[in-house]
Amino acid sequence: xxxxxxxxxxxxxxxxxxxxxxxxxxxxxxxxxxxxxxxxxxxxxxxxxxxxxxxxxxxxxxxxxxxxxxxxxxx
Amino acid sequence: xxxxxxxxxxxxxxxxxxxxxxxxxxxxxxxxxxxxxxxxxxxxxxxxxxxxxxxxxxxxxxxxxxxxxxxxxxxxxxxxxxxxxxxxxxxxxxxxxxxxxxxxxxxxxxxxxxxxxxxxxxxxxxxxxxxxxx
Numbered sequence: 001x002x003x004x005x006x007x008x009x010x011x012x013x014x015x016x017x018x019x020x021x022x023x024x025x026x027x028x029x030x031x032x033x034x035x036x037x038x039x040x041x042x043x044x045x046x047x048x049x050x051x052x053x054x055x056x057x058x059x060x061x062x063x064x065x066x067x068x069x070x071x072x073x074x075x
Numbered sequence: 076x077x078x079x080x081x082x083x084x085x086x087x088x089x090x091x092x093x094x095x096x097x098x099x100x101x102x103x104x105x106x107x108x109x110x111x112x113x114x115x116x117x118x119x120x121x122x123x124x125x126x127x128x129x130x131x132x133x134x135x136x137x138x139x140x141x142x143x144x145x146x147x148x149x150x151x152x153x154x155x156x157x158x159x160x161x162x163x164x165x166x167x168x169x170x171x172x173x174x175x176x177x178x179x180x181x182x183x184x185x186x187x188x189x190x191x192x193x194x195x196x197x198x199x200x201x202x203x204x205x206x207x208x209x
Contacts, residue, residue: 046161046165046168047147047159047160047161047165050147050161050162050164050165051146051147054146054147054148054149055146057148058148059148061148061149062138062142062148062149067111067149068149069163069164070164071164
């Protein structure tokens with residue numbers, strides 16, 4: 001089961017200059033909420049920004065990670 | 076588009092193409108089976124925006140094929156004119172900013188409903204897309 005720290009690290013490693021804050025939304029270890037800020041999001045739509053984050057986790061979302069709620073910003 | 080080996084994926088792609096606004100959700104707008112699906116369909120209903128709804132629960136392959144098409148892992152998923160608008164987070168954010176009404180070409184309601192708008196007009200009957208996907 002992934003931890004908030006692990007999810008944060010994987011996002012920050014995968015997306016250039018990303019800063020991520022991850023919280024366990026329900027305390028159950030499978031619903032997470034993340035805020036990700038990266039200049040790599042500049043010029044991309046929200047859907048594209050979220051797809052970049054979802055792509056890191058692939059099939060884990062819907063599996064061990066039941067839900068990953070996202071807020072993304074380019075600034 | 077030529078016939079592929081995947082009739083279910085073709086049926087989903089066709090539903091996305093043929094319906095101006097289409098929501099893939101868990102359950103139905105009248106009886107949503109997940110809070111995220113409930114909130115997303117409530118936004119559309121609050122705006123009085125006509126939309127087709129597909130319940131993905133009856134067959135797990137629907138979700139698999141949908142996510143393969145959209146590159147989006149979670150449900151719900153809202154499409155407009157063949158393009159993914161987003162999931163629950165994005166739809167809620169756009170609803171609150173008024174952007175959703177604009178995208179869907181409807182008037183912004185005078186007041187934002189707190190939760191599911193109980194008094195709102197029911198959405199038009201969802202199209203029978205799920206029957207074709209079954």
